[in-house]
Amino acid sequence: METEDTVNILLVDDDPTKRLVLRTILADLRQNLVEVHSGKEALRALLNQDFAVVLLDVRMPVMDGFETAAMMRQREKSAHLPIIFVTAGDHSDTHVSRGYSLGAVDYIYTPIVPEILRAKVAVFVELKRQGERLRRLELREHERKLSEARDRLEAEAKRNRFFTLSLDLLCIAGFDGYFKQLSPSWEITLGLTPEELKARPFLEFVHPEDREATRNETSKLVDGSCTVSFENRYRSKDGSYRWMLWTAAPYRQEQLIYGAAHDITERKQAERALADRESMLAAAYREMETFSYSVSHDLRAPLRSIDGFSQALQEDCADKLDESGRHYLERIRAAAQHMGQLIDDLLHLSRVTRQELRMEAVDLSALAQKIALELREREPGRRVEMAVAEQVKGAGDSHLLTAVLENLLGNAWKFTGKKDEAKIEFGMRADGGRPVYFVRDNGAGFDMKYADKLFGAFQRLHAASDFPGTGVGLATVQRVVQRHGGKVWAESAVGQGATIYFTLGEGGRNGEQADPAGGG
Amino acid sequence: MENRLILLVEDNPDDVALTLRALKKNHILNDVVVARDGKEALDFLFAQGEHTGRDASIVPQLILLDLKLPKLDGIEVLRQLRQDERTKLLPVVILTTSDEEKDVRSAYALHTNSYIRKPVDFAQFTLSVQHLGLYWLSLNLPPPKPPLTPNT
Numbered sequence: 001m002e003t004e005d006t007v008n009i010l011l012v013d014d015d016p017t018k019r020l021v022l023r024t025i026l027a028d029l030r031q032n033l034v035e036v037h038s039g040k041e042a043l044r045a046l047l048n049q050d051f052a053v054v055l056l057d058v059r060m061p062v063m064d065g066f067e068t069a070a071m072m073r074q075r076e077k078s079a080h081l082p083i084i085f086v087t088a089g090d091h092s093d094t095h096v097s098r099g100y101s102l103g104a105v106d107y108i109y110t111p112i113v114p115e116i117l118r119a120k121v122a123v124f125v126e127l128k129r130q131g132e133r134l135r136r137l138e139l140r141e142h143e144r145k146l147s148e149a150r151d152r153l154e155a156e157a158k159r160n161r162f163f164t165l166s167l168d169l170l171c172i173a174g175f176d177g178y179f180k181q182l183s184p185s186w187e188i189t190l191g192l193t194p195e196e197l198k199a200r201p202f203l204e205f206v207h208p209e210d211r212e213a214t215r216n217e218t219s220k221l222v223d224g225s226c227t228v229s230f231e232n233r234y235r236s237k238d239g240s241y242r243w244m245l246w247t248a249a250p251y252r253q254e255q256l257i258y259g260a261a262h263d264i265t266e267r268k269q270a271e272r273a274l275a276d277r278e279s280m281l282a283a284a285y286r287e288m289e290t291f292s293y294s295v296s297h298d299l300r301a302p303l304r305s306i307d308g309f310s311q312a313l314q315e316d317c318a319d320k321l322d323e324s325g326r327h328y329l330e331r332i333r334a335a336a337q338h339m340g341q342l343i344d345d346l347l348h349l350s351r352v353t354r355q356e357l358r359m360e361a362v363d364l365s366a367l368a369q370k371i372a373l374e375l376r377e378r379e380p381g382r383r384v385e386m387a388v389a390e391q392v393k394g395a396g397d398s399h400l401l402t403a404v405l406e407n408l409l410g411n412a413w414k415f416t417g418k419k420d421e422a423k424i425e426f427g428m429r430a431d432g433g434r435p436v437y438f439v440r441d442n443g444a445g446f447d448m449k450y451a452d453k454l455f456g457a458f459q460r461l462h463a464a465s466d467f468p469g470t471g472v473g474l475a476t477v478q479r480v481v482q483r484h485g486g487k488v489w490a491e492s493a494v495g496q497g498a499t500i501y502f503t504l505g506e507g508g509r510n511g512e513q514a515d516p517a518g519g520g
Numbered sequence: 521m522e523n524r525l526i527l528l529v530e531d532n533p534d535d536v537a538l539t540l541r542a543l544k545k546n547h548i549l550n551d552v553v554v555a556r557d558g559k560e561a562l563d564f565l566f567a568q569g570e571h572t573g574r575d576a577s578i579v580p581q582l583i584l585l586d587l588k589l590p591k592l593d594g595i596e597v598l599r600q601l602r603q604d605e606r607t608k609l610l611p612v613v614i615l616t617t618s619d620e621e622k623d624v625r626s627a628y629a630l631h632t633n634s635y636i637r638k639p640v641d642f643a644q645f646t647l648s649v650q651h652l653g654l655y656w657l658s659l660n661l662p663p664p665k666p667p668l669t670p671n672t
Contacts, residue, residue, distance in 0.1 A: 301535065302534075304645065305532075307640050308538040308642035312642075351621075
């Protein structure tokens with residue numbers, strides 16, 4: 001077995017005695033001696049093993065030493081194998097020159113001087129060992145380099161795997177303004193192959209409006225600063241543009257910029273859509289303002305003419321009008337005034353929607369008391385029992401909550417108009433910790449079948465001849481309550497009176513004031 | 521009767537007729553000058569334009585001013601007459617259809633003396649005019665005369 005320190009020595013001699021002599025002499029070198037007895041066997045041994053030197057007997061039957069050497073030289077593996085011919089003192093020139101022409105390294109003459117043989121063989125052994133050592137060193141160095149290269153490749157492969165995996169658009173660009181390497185996400189996002197993108201300066205793919213900024217940003221990178229949160233648009237194959245959010249850093253030694261872009265097109269579109277909607281909303285809001293302003297100014301004016309001239313007619317031409325003529329004029333005036341009321345209520349409803357909420361603690365009991373008093377003063381002849389619970393408080397806009405209670409108590413007052421023992425109640429009950437306010441009456445009530453219509457504008461559940469009104473009151477109540485983040489609902493039965501319940505949100509909804517067109 | 525003049529700034533002829541009728545019904549017999557837009561009102565007050573040559577020292581005792589007017593609106597008329605020494609103290613009553621908070625706020629910001637929304641019901645309107653006439657033409661002490669040299 002070949003170890004680091006032993007090499008093989010081939011002894012070729014047909015004479016066992018001479019082989020024994022050689023072996024004995026060389027034993028001191030402590031190398032691995034391989035003995036064969038013919039040229040043919042020597043050649044076979046050379047096929048299988050590596051040798052430091054061959055001691056070759058010149059005089060052998062069948063194939064002599066020179067023939068064997070000639071064969072050895074023809075093989076690549078043994079072409080430079082050191083050969084020491086062992087010869088029995090034949091000093092003829094032809095013999096020697098023949099040996100040297102075969103690339104023999106040396107001759108040993110018999111009788112062999114052991115020291116000389118050992119010295120000569122030792123040289124080759126040492127030579128072989130050094131060669132081996134060198135080879136091993138080279139191999140190790142080679143392996144080291146190989147392993148380094150492998151590590152590098154692996155690291156690169158791993159990085160490339162990230163490079164390939166990334167949904168963001170990764171790239172390496174040169175200070176010369178061209179892309180050098182692009183992750184596959186570029187092609188997925190823009191539809192342009194890396195070749196197409198590398199073919200022209202990257203600025204050419206940037207939206208014309210963003211080029212100046214991109215050029216500046218690139219200059220900053222080339223000067224050594226990093227890019228954070230830079231946005232620009234890249235053209236895709238179909239001509240549309242994608243928004244990119246960039247982070248990038250330069251690497252001066254390589255004259256390269258490493259960049260990562262995040263496709264924010266969708267976010268940009270969403271922002272755009274939101275901005276569009278906001279401006280549309282603002283425009284709609286302005287339009288509504290203009291509309292109600294115009295309603296407020298212009299719509300009532302003709303009604304004044306109708307009413308005013310009807311009255312003028314009644315007064316100035318009374319003698320020319322009979323009973324039914326005067327009656328018709330009365331109806332014209334009533335209609336004009338009703339329409340005036342409708343317009344006012346509608347404007348009020350619109351204001352309730354637009355008006356900014358001013359939240360505060362409101363004493364609802366006090367409000368209800370005040371409204372009850374006003375109702376009594378308006379119709380002192382009516383007998384109505386008013387029960388207002390004390391210490392009922394709520395959080396909200398006092399002006400709007402006044403409108404709510406005015407409407408609810410006003411309705412209760414109106415719909416109990418045909419009752420002899422009218423009863424109206426304002427109070428609060430706790431429903432799961434949350435206050436529920438209510439206004440209850442024992443008036444006409446309504447069929448719950450129509451409850452869903454109750455809070456719609458201009459929806460009326462009673463004939464105008466029974467109970468006058470415009471049908472806007474409860475719609476106003478609902479808007480106010482909704483703007484406070486609360487709910488309103490009703491319970492009733494025909495002839496059994498009605499109860500309207502409402503809640504207020506916990507201090508109003510968040511962001512209510514930023515939503516002027518809010519509510520229902 | 522130089523101090524008994526009323527300037528009615530109103531573009532709607534129906535409203536002009538009805539206002540005059542309401543004044544008459546309340547026996548307010550002052551002279552009424554009608555201006556049909558904002559520019560005409562200022563021309564009258566400052567004796568300019570069509571009213572060049574009018575004695576500008578004759579100022580109305582009361583101005584009834586509508587807000588929505590052609591050319592210059594009522595707010596603008598109010599602004600300009602409050603800026604002029606000759607007219608800055610004149611009693612102005614806004615008499616209009618609108619009770620929009622914006623209008624009421626702007627009018628008071630420019631020191632209107634009163635703001636009255638015209639009701640649809642003519643009977644109520646007549647009552648309003650009666651109160652108005654009683655207050656501004658009888659009860660109220662008018663401002664002193666403006667300085668003789670106008671300061672524009």
